[in-house]
Amino acid sequence: MADIADVSNDNILQELDRRLFARQLARPGRIVDECEECGDSIPLGRVEALKKSECVRCFDCQQIHELKEARRL
Template sequence: MADHADVADGVIEHHLAQALRALPVGNPGQCALECEGCGDPIPEARRLALLDRGCTRCTECQELADKRGVRV
């Protein structure tokens, strides 16, 4: 029978796996020039701000995707 620590470990592993799946796919530091959501150009300021993880959407489309729970 699992004790509280085992249950907590399972929950932590589950959340960590979800967080890792939510990380952008592709090359870190690579940002698209155009938003995959609306096709508008992604502003240079956003691309520079996200150099460490990359981006594929403009701010507005990413906010909508976050609300829907979609992350790529």
């Protein structure tokens, strides 16, 4: 059974892996660790899926942003 220190250590290592992977992605867009809109962590899967463009918002905030942009047009 894992104690609180093991769980905390696992979380820190997972976050470190995510940040190191994000830095290694060579692409023209920028990458941020947290959503610019809500401040939540952006899942690694989303960062990987957007290799050719910037990733500055979580999925939900990006949808809202795109809806607002569509209404302006």
